[in-house]
Amino acid sequence: xxxxxxxxxxxxxxxxxxxxxxxxxxxxxxxxxxxxxxxxxxxxxxxxxxxxxxxxxxxxxxxxxxxxxxxxxxxxxxxxxxxxxxxxxxxxxxxxxxxxxxxxxxxxxxxxxxxxxxxxxxxxxxxxxxxxxxxxxxxxxxxxxxxxxxxxxxxxxxxxxxxxxxxxxxxxxxxxxxxxxxxxxxxxxxxxxxxxxxxxxxxxxxxxxxxxxxxxxxxxxxxxxxxxxxxxxxxxxxxxxxxxxxxxxxxxxxxxxxxxxxxxxxxxxxxxxxxxxxxxxxxxxxxxxxxxxxxxxxxxxxxxxxxxxxxxxxxxxxxxxxxxxxxxxxxxxxxxxxxxxxxxxxxxxxxxxxxxxxxxxxxxxxxxxxxxxxxxxxxxxxxxxxxxxxxxxxxxxxxxxxxxxxxxxxxxxxxxxxxxxxxxxxxxxxxxxxxxxxxxxxxxxxxxxxxxxxxxxxxxxxxxxxxxxxxxxxxxxxxxxxxxxxxxxxxxxxxxxxxxxxxxxxxxxxxxxxxxxxxxxxxx
Numbered sequence: 001x002x003x004x005x006x007x008x009x010x011x012x013x014x015x016x017x018x019x020x021x022x023x024x025x026x027x028x029x030x031x032x033x034x035x036x037x038x039x040x041x042x043x044x045x046x047x048x049x050x051x052x053x054x055x056x057x058x059x060x061x062x063x064x065x066x067x068x069x070x071x072x073x074x075x076x077x078x079x080x081x082x083x084x085x086x087x088x089x090x091x092x093x094x095x096x097x098x099x100x101x102x103x104x105x106x107x108x109x110x111x112x113x114x115x116x117x118x119x120x121x122x123x124x125x126x127x128x129x130x131x132x133x134x135x136x137x138x139x140x141x142x143x144x145x146x147x148x149x150x151x152x153x154x155x156x157x158x159x160x161x162x163x164x165x166x167x168x169x170x171x172x173x174x175x176x177x178x179x180x181x182x183x184x185x186x187x188x189x190x191x192x193x194x195x196x197x198x199x200x201x202x203x204x205x206x207x208x209x210x211x212x213x214x215x216x217x218x219x220x221x222x223x224x225x226x227x228x229x230x231x232x233x234x235x236x237x238x239x240x241x242x243x244x245x246x247x248x249x250x251x252x253x254x255x256x257x258x259x260x261x262x263x264x265x266x267x268x269x270x271x272x273x274x275x276x277x278x279x280x281x282x283x284x285x286x287x288x289x290x291x292x293x294x295x296x297x298x299x300x301x302x303x304x305x306x307x308x309x310x311x312x313x314x315x316x317x318x319x320x321x322x323x324x325x326x327x328x329x330x331x332x333x334x335x336x337x338x339x340x341x342x343x344x345x346x347x348x349x350x351x352x353x354x355x356x357x358x359x360x361x362x363x364x365x366x367x368x369x370x371x372x373x374x375x376x377x378x379x380x381x382x383x384x385x386x387x388x389x390x391x392x393x394x395x396x397x398x399x400x401x402x403x404x405x406x407x408x409x410x411x412x413x414x415x416x417x418x419x420x421x422x423x424x425x426x427x428x429x430x431x432x433x434x435x436x437x438x439x440x441x442x443x444x445x446x447x448x449x450x451x452x453x454x455x456x457x458x459x460x461x462x463x464x465x466x467x468x469x470x471x472x473x474x475x476x477x478x479x480x481x482x483x484x485x486x487x488x489x490x491x492x493x494x495x496x497x498x499x500x501x502x503x504x505x506x507x508x509x510x511x512x513x514x515x516x517x518x519x520x521x522x523x524x
Contacts, residue, residue, distance in 0.1 A: 036070070037069050037070040037132055037133070037134060037135045038132075038134055038135065039134055039135045039136065039210055040090055040092045040112075040114050040134040040135075040136040040210065041112075041114055042134070043090055043114040043115060043116050043131075043134060044114055044115035044116065044117070045114070045115055046112060046113065046114055047087060047089050047113040047114060047115050047146065048113070048149070049091070049111060049113050049151075050089075050144070050146040050147075050148070050149050050150055050151040051149070051150070051151055052150070052151045052152075053149075053150045053151075056151075056152065056153045057079065057080060057081070057152040057153060058077050058078065058079040058080040058125070058127075058145060058152050058153045059077060059078055059079050059153060060075065060076075060077045060143065060145060060153050060154065060155040061075070061076050061077065061155065062074075062075055062143055062155045062156065062157050063075075063076075064157075065155075065156065065157060065158065066157065066158035066159070066160055067133055067157075067159070067160055068133070068159065068160045068161075068162045068181065068182060069133055069134070069135050069136070069159060069162070069181045069182060069212075070132050070133060070135075071132065071133040072130065072131075072132055073130065073131055073132065073133055073157060074128070074129075074130050075088065075127075075128065075129045075130070075131075075143060075155075076126070076127070076128045077126065077127040077128075077145060077153070078124070078125060078126045078127075079125055080121045080125045080126070080127060080145070080152065081121065081125060082121055082122070082123050082124065082125045083120070083121060083122070083123060084120065084121050084147070085118055085119070085120045085121075085147075086118070086119050086120075086121065086127065086145050086146065086147050086152065087115050087117075087118060087119075087145070087146045087147070088115070088116040088117045088118070088119050088127075088129050088143070088144070088145060089113045089114065089115055089116060089142075089143070089144040089145075089146050090113065090114050090115075090116050090134065090136075090141060090142075090143060090144075091111070091112075091113050091141055091142035091143070091144060091154075092111075092112050092113070092114070092136050092137060092141055092210075093109040093110060093111055093112055093137060093185055094109070094110050094112045094210075095107060095108070095109050095137075095185060095206075095207040095208055095210070096108050096109075096110075096207065096208060097207055097208070097500030097501065098500075099429075099430075099431060099500050099501040101383075101429065102428070102429040102430060103429070103430050103480065103481070104429075104430040104431050104477055104478075104479070104480030104481070104482065104500060104501070105480060105481045105482065106480065106481060106482030107207045107482070107500075109185045113144070116129065116131050116143075117129050117131065119145075127145070133157060133159055135181065135210065135211075135212055136159060136210050136211055137159070137182075137183065137184055137185045137206070137210055137211035138158075138159045138160065138161050138181070138182030138183050138184040138189065138211050139158055139159060139182070139184040139186065139189050140156050140157075140158050141156060141157055141158070141159065142154050142155075142156055143155050143156065143157055159181075159182045159211070160182055160251075161180070161181065161182035161183060161184075161251050161253070162179075162180070162181050162182060163178070163179075163180050163228075163230045163253040163255055164178070164179045164180075164181075164255075165177070165178055165228060165255050165256075165257045166178070166179055167257065168257045168258050169257075169258050169260045170219045170257070170258070170259060170260060170265075171219065171259065171260055171261075171262040171263060171264060171265055172219055172220070172221075172223070172259055172262075172264040172265065172467065172468055173218050173219055173220075173264045173265035173266055173267075173468055173470060173510060174218070174219045174265040175216035175217070175218060175219075175265075176216055176217050176218070176219050176228075176257060177214070177215075177216050178194075178213075178214070178215055178216065178217065178228065179212070179213070179214050180192065180204055180206075180212070180213040180214075180230060181211065181212045181213075182211055182212075183204065183206045183211045183212070183213065184211065185207075185211070187234070187484070188232065188234065188247050188250060189232075189250075190206075190485065191203065191232065191233055191234050191485035191487060192204045192230055192231070192232055192233070193230070193231060193232075193233045193237070193238050193490075194217075194228060194229065194230050194493060195228070195229040195230075195231070195238060196217065196220070196226070196227075196228055196440075196441035196442070197221060197226055197227055197441070198227075198229075199440070199441060199442035199443070200237060200238060200442065200443045201217065201438060201441045201442065201443065201491065201493065202436070202438065202443060202474060202490055202491030202492060202493040203233075203487050203490045203491070203492060203493065204230070204493055204494055205487070205492060205494050205498045206494065206498060207498055207500075208497075208498050209494070209497055209498050213493075213494045213497075213498075214494075214497070215493045215494050215496075215497075217441050217472070217493070218265075218267075218441065218470040218472065218508065219257075219259045219265075220440040220441045220469065220470050221259060221440065222259070222465065222467070223258075223259045223260060223261050224258065224259060225256050225257070225258055226256065226257060226258075226259060227254055227255070227256050228254070228255050228256070228257070229252070229253060229254045230252075230253040230254075231252050231253070232250045232251075232252075233485070234484055234485040234486065235484075235485070235486050236486045236487070236488070236490065264467070264468040264510075266468070266510045267470075267508035267509060267510055268508075269407065270404070270405040270406060270407050270507065270509075271404075273405060273505060273507055273508065274295055274402065274404050274505070275293075275402045275503070275505050278292075278293050278400060278402055278503050279503040280502070280503055281293060281383075281400055282383045282398045282400070283398070284397055284398060285386070285395075285396045285397035285398055286304060286305075286306070286395040286396060286397060287302050287303070287304045287315070287386045287387070287388065287395050287396060287397025288302065288303050288304070288397060289301070289302045289386065289397060289398070289399045290302075290303070292399070292400060293399070293400035293401070293402050294376050294401070294402065295376065295401070295402055295403070295404035295424060295425055296376050296377070296378050296379070296401060296404060296424040296425050296454070297375050297376060297378065297424075298375065298376050299373070299374075299375055299376075300373070300374055300375065300376050300399065301371060301372065301373055302315060302360070302371070302372040302374075302386060302397065302399070303369065303370070303371050303372075304369070304370050304372075304388060304390075304395050304397070305367075305368055305369050305370075306368055306390050306393070306395065307364035307368045307369070307370050307388075307390045307391075307395075308364060308368065308390065308391055309364050309365065309366050309367070309368050310363065310364060310366075311363065311364050312361055312362070312363050313361065313362055313363070313364055313370050313372075313388050313389070313390070314358045314360075314361050314388060314389075315358065315359055315360040315361065315362070315372040315374070315386060315387075315388050316356040316357065316358055316359070316386065316387045316388065317356065317357055317358075317359040317377055317379075317384060317385075317386065317399075318354065318355070318356045318384055318385035318386070318387065319354075319355055319356075319377075319379050319380060319384055319453075320352055320353065320354050320355070320380070320428060321352075321353050321355060321453065322352040322353055322450070322451075323450055323451040356385075356387070359372075359374045359377060360372035360373060360374040370388070376399070376401055377401075378424065378453075378454070378455065379401060379425070379453060379454050380401065380425070380426070380427055380428045380449070380450070380453055380454040381401045381402060381403045381425035381426050381427035381428075381432060381449070381454055381502075381504075382400065382401065382427040382428065382429065382432055382502060383398050383399070383400050384398065384399050384400075384401065385397075385398060386398060386399055401425045401454070402425055402505070403423055403424070403425040403426050403427070403435075403504060403505060403507075404423070404424050404425055405421070405422070405423050405424075405473070405507045405509075406422040406423070406424070408420065408421065408509055408511065409422070409522060410511075410522050411510075411511060411512065411522070412511065412512035412513075412514055413462055413512075413513070413514055414462070414513065414514050414515065414516045415462055415463055415464070415513060415516065416461055416462065416463075417461070417462040417513075418459060418460070418461060418462075419459075419460050419461075419462065419511060420457055420458065420459055420460070421437075421456075421457070421458040421460060421471065421473065421509060422455075422456070422457050422458075423435065423447075423449065423455075423456040423457075423458075423473070423507070424454060424455060424456075425454050426448075426449025426450075426454045426455075426456050427449065427450075427454070427502060427504075428449070428450040428454075429501060429502065430477065430478050430479050430480050430501075431475075431477050431478070431480075431499065431500045431501035431502060432475070432501060432502045432504060433448055433449055433450045433478050434446045434447060434448045434449070434475075434476050434478045434489065435447055435449075435456065435473045435474065435475060435476070435507075436473065436474045436475075436476045436489065436490060436491040436492075437458060437460075437471065437472075437473060438471065438472040438473070438474065438491050439460070439463070439469065439470075439471050440464065440469050440470055441470070441472075443490070443491055446476060446489050448478070460511075462511055462513050463513070464513050465513065466513050466514060466515050467512070467513060468510050468511070468512050468513075469510065469511050469512075469513055470508065470509070470510050471508070471509040471510070471511065472491070472506065472507070472508050472509075473506065473507040473508075473509075474491035474492050474493065474495055474506055475492055475495040475499050475502075475504040475505075475506070476488070476489055476490055476491060476492055476495075477489070477490075477492070477500065
């Protein structure tokens with residue numbers, strides 16, 4: 001059986017600390033074992049938030065008034081009209097990212113409510129119900145009694161944060177599954193970061209996953225005990241003396257796990273890390289690409305209809321060139337034109353330029369159909385406009401380039417060995433134009449792919465004791481209009497579930513440091 005280390009917030013002298021306990025028998029897999037508690041939206045139908053009319057009616061008691069996800073809750077009430085039905089309602093929010101094609105504006109939370117149960121008062125006007133705290137955003141939630149459009153009364157329940165490491169006694173390099181539940185959405189409750197053996201690893205987001213984060217990090221380091229910490233930070237980096245802050249009751253978590261002796265676990269080869277599915281692809285248009293997306297260099301077929309039979313047709317590929325050093329002028333309009341496949345446009349005022357070029361030619365058959373064949377260009381990641389002229393009209397479509405990784409050029413060697421990480425198809429928007437670098441779960445910087453047209457080469461130096469070392473590349477938010485919290489240019493540990501804008505992969509590599517005197521070895 002696998003051991004699961006769990007951290008719950010406790011209060012000592014009015015300051016939050018972390019209390020550890022061990023649970024046995026939870027499954028390692030995230031998808032089902034960790035999702036036994038329903039989300040708030042699974043309570044029942046969404047309800048309209050009611051308003052009080054003529055004052056509040058009745059009194060509601062919630063026992064207990066706080067606890068982690070899954071806590072059994074008993075609700076009792078008195079002073080309600082006798083022998084009538086009421087809706088017991090859970091108040092929450094739904095989260096979303098505010099992005100355009102190329103720009104990041106922040107996050108947004110809209111009030112929402114779901115019916116827990118329909119309750120009927122007895123002859124004395126009493127009600128009662130029991131349910132479990134849902135898998136939802138953390139901290140304070142209203143529990144309301146409504147009748148039609150009228151709010152009779154309400155009380156509250158606070159979901160406590162928990163941090164769990166769902167594995168122990170794992171070999172070097174094994175994915176360590178981590179679950180954080182009860183992350184909040186309000187200021188000072190929604191921005192949490194992780195440290196691994198006192199090294200800043202990255203930040204944890206749950207904007208679209210309703211307060212729950214599930215992710216993995218490699219078991220990096222020597223065999224023995226290792227410590228994961230989760231702390232709050234609104235301003236980029238971990239707040240290390242929370243107990244002396246203006247809001248000292250924010251919980252802090254620390255939980256240990258063991259790296260055991262044994263053969264190292266290595267990440268899958270880079271080609272196997274390529275995305276098999278991309279969420280949120282743009283509409284295809286009249287020119288239909290098969291597949292809808294791919295990495296650079298992969299074969300693509302584009303089909304269209306409505307062309308003049310027997311006429312040669314050129315398929316044009318649209319992209320943008322530029323950088324953010326030259327300026328950000330007209331970025332949204334350039335992006336929208338590029339995706340429409342409307343052809344070349346003059347350079348924008350800030351150094352951005354939209355360009356088109358022919359990538360394939362074909363002759364329309366007797367029915368006016370064309371079929372183009374080409375390889376995905378070595379270009380920026382994300383959506384690209386396709387267009388072809390058909391007499392007086394223009395047919396348009398889109399194709400999506402997904403980021404891909406090449407194998408390390410050198411995979412083993414002594415300390416100070418230089419090796420390179422090479423990515424293709426890195427994007428250009430504020431949410432796609434950088435990847436952040438993490439070495440042995442310590443943040444090491446970022447690399448940008450816009451100026452190099454999606455091609456990223458990161459030069460690294462091998463460091464650490466002899467053995468395997470792990471390099472992870474996480475998507476991040478480069479910049480934006482949001483001023484708080486500040487999560488820019490940081491590894492987003494939950495990017496595969498909750499990244500704003502584009503659906504982007506996380507890439508993982510391993511390098512073996514050898515004893516001094518042994519020569520470096522190129523990757524096979």
